[in-house]
Amino acid sequence: MGYFNYLYYYNWSYFIYMLPLIIFTIIVQAKMSSTFRKYSSIPNMRGLTGLQAAENVLRYNGVTGVRIERVSGSLTDHFDPRTNVIRLSDSVYNSSSIAAVGVACHEAGHAVQHAQGYVPNKIRSAVLPVANLGSKLSWIFIFMGLVISAFQFLMYVGIVLFSFSVLFTVATLPVEFNASSRALNCIKETGMLAESEYTGAKRTLQAAAMTYVAATATAIAQLLRLVMIAQSRNNRQ
Numbered sequence: 001m002g003y004f005n006y007l008y009y010y011n012w013s014y015f016i017y018m019l020p021l022i023i024f025t026i027i028v029q030a031k032m033s034s035t036f037r038k039y040s041s042i043p044n045m046r047g048l049t050g051l052q053a054a055e056n057v058l059r060y061n062g063v064t065g066v067r068i069e070r071v072s073g074s075l076t077d078h079f080d081p082r083t084n085v086i087r088l089s090d091s092v093y094n095s096s097s098i099a100a101v102g103v104a105c106h107e108a109g110h111a112v113q114h115a116q117g118y119v120p121n122k123i124r125s126a127v128l129p130v131a132n133l134g135s136k137l138s139w140i141f142i143f144m145g146l147v148i149s150a151f152q153f154l155m156y157v158g159i160v161l162f163s164f165s166v167l168f169t170v171a172t173l174p175v176e177f178n179a180s181s182r183a184l185n186c187i188k189e190t191g192m193l194a195e196s197e198y199t200g201a202k203r204t205l206q207a208a209a210m211t212y213v214a215a216t217a218t219a220i221a222q223l224l225r226l227v228m229i230a231q232s233r234n235n236r237q
Contacts, residue, residue, distance in 0.1 A: 017225045018218070025214040028207075035207040036075070039099035039200040040091060044193055050092035050104035057108035057186045063115040066108075070094075077103050079110035081125065086111055101193060102201030105183035106208075112182055113175065120178065124171040131168035138162035142226065155230050162223060169212075169219040176212050180205040 048056075054068050071077070071087040079086050086107050092100040113121045138161035145155025184202055187193050193201055 017221050021214070021218045021221055025211075025218060028210045028214045032207040032211050035204055036099050036103075039102070039204050040095070040097045042098050042197075042200060043096045044098050044101055044197050046192070047096045048101055048192055049094050049096050050088050050100040051094065053101040053187075053192060054086055054088065054104040054108040056190060056192060057105050057183060058111060060186045060190055061112045061115070061182075063112050066111045066115070077107050079107050079114070081110075081114045084111070084114070098193065098197050098200040099204045101187070101197075102183065102204040103208075105187055105192075105201070106179050106205055109179035109182035109186075110175075113179060118175070118178065120171065120174040124168065124175050127164065127168045127171055130164045134161035134164035138165065145230075155226075159223070159226050159230060162226065166219045166223045169216045173212055173216055176209055180209060 051068055058064070058066055066084050066086060068086045068088065070093040071089055073089050074091045076089045077087065077092055086104075088104055088107065092103050110121075112118075138158045141154045141158030141161060143158075145152050145158060148154075183205065184198070187198055187201060
């Protein structure tokens, strides 16, 4: 396949396979932002802060030795397994909103997964180093394989490297859904939130989970697209 024919195929396949998913991702991100903004403006009746909610989840699951720190920014909440620290953003740490409680409990859910040796979380952690390597090097190999016919095999090397990034994205899904499940179960069992407030926390976490679904679908589609481009280019040469 000539270079210009390749560009035509590359752009055509982009619009067919990737553009719909990019639009879907934008919609999901907008939904997540609007849901978080809505329930961030509604305080829970108990006045429970994100910090206190995360502490409740840890205590409910008998997990100790986990620090909870404040981190700047919005939606920057995360659990760091290397230091065993839950970091809650400015909009969650001291906030008593329904959204803050949901997000804080979700991050505490990750800490519980780590403490209890949750298997999908271990798999995800094991894949992370090679996924980082793949995300850094894959496109270099793919580009070289595409533009230099003599080195076409490099495109397949790049695809293999990229597949590790995709694997990490796929492995993230059950970890995120399980963390939310643990969070919501604790909220319900301990009565942290009233029934109507629980619904708000659930919607917040569901909206956030959909961003991971969109990212996974996009990564898989990109991988399949690259494989099809490589095969088509190989068949035409």
